[in-house]
Amino acid sequence: xxxxxxxxxxxxxxxxxxxxxxxxxxxxxxxxxxxxxxxxxxxxxxxxxxxxxxxxxxxxxxxxxxxxxxxxxxxxxxxxxxxxxxxxxxxxxxxxxxxxxxxxxxxxxxxxxxxxxxxxxxxxxxxxxxxxxxxxxxxxxxxxxxxxxxxxxxxxxxxxxxxxxxxxxxxxxxxxxxxxxxxxxxxxxxxxxxxxxxxxxxxxxxxxxxxxxxxxxxxxxxxxxxxxxxxxxxxxxxxxxxxxxxxxxxxxxxxxxxxxxxxxxxxx
Numbered sequence: 423x424x425x426x427x428x429x430x431x432x433x434x435x436x437x438x439x440x441x442x443x444x445x446x447x448x449x450x451x452x453x454x455x456x457x458x459x460x461x462x463x464x465x466x467x468x469x470x471x472x473x474x475x476x477x478x479x480x481x482x483x484x485x486x487x488x489x490x491x492x493x494x495x496x497x498x499x500x501x502x503x504x505x506x507x508x509x510x511x512x513x514x515x516x517x518x519x520x521x522x523x524x525x526x527x528x529x530x531x532x533x534x535x536x537x538x539x540x541x542x543x544x545x546x547x548x549x550x551x552x553x554x555x556x557x558x559x560x561x562x563x564x565x566x567x568x569x570x571x572x573x574x575x576x577x578x579x580x581x582x583x584x585x586x587x588x589x590x591x592x593x594x595x596x597x598x599x600x601x602x603x604x605x606x607x608x609x610x611x612x613x614x615x616x617x618x619x620x621x622x623x624x625x626x627x628x629x630x631x632x633x634x635x636x637x638x639x640x641x642x643x644x645x646x647x648x649x650x651x652x653x654x655x656x657x658x659x660x661x662x663x664x665x666x667x668x669x670x671x672x673x674x675x676x677x678x679x680x681x682x683x684x685x686x687x688x689x690x
Contacts, residue, residue: 425602427652433483434648439513439605441471442616443503444492445623449521450677451544453576455600457620458492459682460689464623466608468499472506474607477638479512481645482612484605486538487513490616495524504535517567525560526553533560538567544674545574575671579617582688584662594666595657611635614652618660626690634658 428435442456445464475487487507494500495518507516517538525541539561543549549557561568585591595601601614608619611632618634625631636651638644677685 425653427649429645429649430483432645433481434645434652436482436484436605437603438486438488439478439482439484439607440488440490440616441466441474441607442490442492442619443471443494443500444497445620446496447491447493447521448496448523449493449544449547450682451576452675452677453578453580453672455577455579456490456492456616457624459677460686461620461623465497465499466503468502468506470609471503472510474610474638475507475510475512477640478607478612479510480640481648482512484513486515486517488517488519488540490519493521493524494518495520495528501529501531501535522549522553522557523547525557530564533564533566536566538569540569540571542571542573546676574674576674577667578669578672579665579667581663581665591657591661594664595661596655597668598666600667607638610638612638612648612651615658615660617664618658621660621663624689628690631659634660
């Protein structure tokens, strides 16, 4: 997969950038890309998101900035975070990615603040018709763009054991669309993929994935460092634990507590 990034006005033009502002979720989907069922409850602070984006905005110009989770609607300061994002001028469009279950409880201030919503529609739990009607009415009222995303299958990316075939890992990294479409900022770092930051949390202090990211800096060399990082050919350490974005699909399902507890027991 070829990756050629244009630079305009000193900023790299990218498809999107995201921040995962909540690690936990109100669902326990098997094969969750963000590993949410396995992670402890965590909320990003508005100040941290704003600080990261002030640095990122100097060298990045994504087409859309996404607030993701976990389930971002669980964040008690979501509207404040949206305001912080807009103040940085990082992107012309601010979107929230959600399972939609909490949208009936969101205040008008949320609908006024956001530009777009991507709503994952799972086989179970289904969104009630009344809730769907409410969402569509609020979106029309506040001019919010809706992207209804049917999500009846998940990519089986997670590995039970780290890969040992380096050639396979190189191929996965080279072909993976995630590192093109899922750029992420978190805790002062820019990641070309969302997986390292979540593996860092999952494995706690037993493994370190910080080298998979690029520290956000204010110095003049940041643009060149960013371009070199985006075009690197060396796989991430996280790739050893991942089958990549082109892994086989499996039907969406919700894990029961006994399965989830057994899965959590594999990790520190």
